[in-house]
Amino acid sequence: MNAPQRPPNADSPIPSPPNGEQEAENASPGGAGVAQEGGAEAAVASAMLADLKREMNRLQREIRLAIQAQLAQMSGRTLGSLEANRELARSIQEMLDAHGLRVRCTHCGHPAILRVSPRAGAAAGVFVFDHTIDGRRTFHGGRVLIPEIRLVAKPARKPRGEKKAG
Ligand SMILES: [Zn+2]
Numbered sequence: 001m002n003a004p005q006r007p008p009n010a011d012s013p014i015p016s017p018p019n020g021e022q023e024a025e026n027a028s029p030g031g032a033g034v035a036q037e038g039g040a041e042a043a044v045a046s047a048m049l050a051d052l053k054r055e056m057n058r059l060q061r062e063i064r065l066a067i068q069a070q071l072a073q074m075s076g077r078t079l080g081s082l083e084a085n086r087e088l089a090r091s092i093q094e095m096l097d098a099h100g101l102r103v104r105c106t107h108c109g110h111p112a113i114l115r116v117s118p119r120a121g122a123a124a125g126v127f128v129f130d131h132t133i134d135g136r137r138t139f140h141g142g143r144v145l146i147p148e149i150r151l152v153a154k155p156a157r158k159p160r161g162e163k164k165a166g
Pocket residue numbers: 105106107108109110112129131139140
């Protein structure tokens with residue numbers, strides 16, 4: 001019970017060889033050498049790209065929200081003429097396209113392009129959502145005032161030449 005139990009090296013002092021500096025060159029304990037394994041480098045690159053992707057997504061989201069906040073101020077208005085409204089819709093579309101965005105159709109929720117169409121009885125035209133649904137070009141909306149604008153990511157293009165089986 002009371003017998004002293006001392007492991008042999010418990011109190012051994014840290015060995016300090018006389019020529020410590022030279023020894024250190026040969027056997028540096030925590031020295032991170034050059035990573036020679038390809039797997040380690042790939043893991044680093046993959047982590048770096050994942051970080052970058054997260055950062056890009058964050059920035060993209062900020063851009064989307066900033067544009068949306070500005071456009072929200074225009075909803076419920078009209079610029080008063082077909083030409084002015086068309087120019088506005090064109091400018092919006094140009095900006096959204098540059099950032100891979102679309103407006104969300106207020107009727108069906110599909111990503112769409114905001115356009116202004118002439119219509120009898122509406123001198124300044126009407127705002128419509130132009131989108132493709134089930135392979136067919138479809139227009140929704142049709143009000144004389146700028147609709148509520150929600151932005152969504154532009155859908156990925158379908159690969160060309162790929163047809164449905166059957
Ligand atoms: Zn729609």
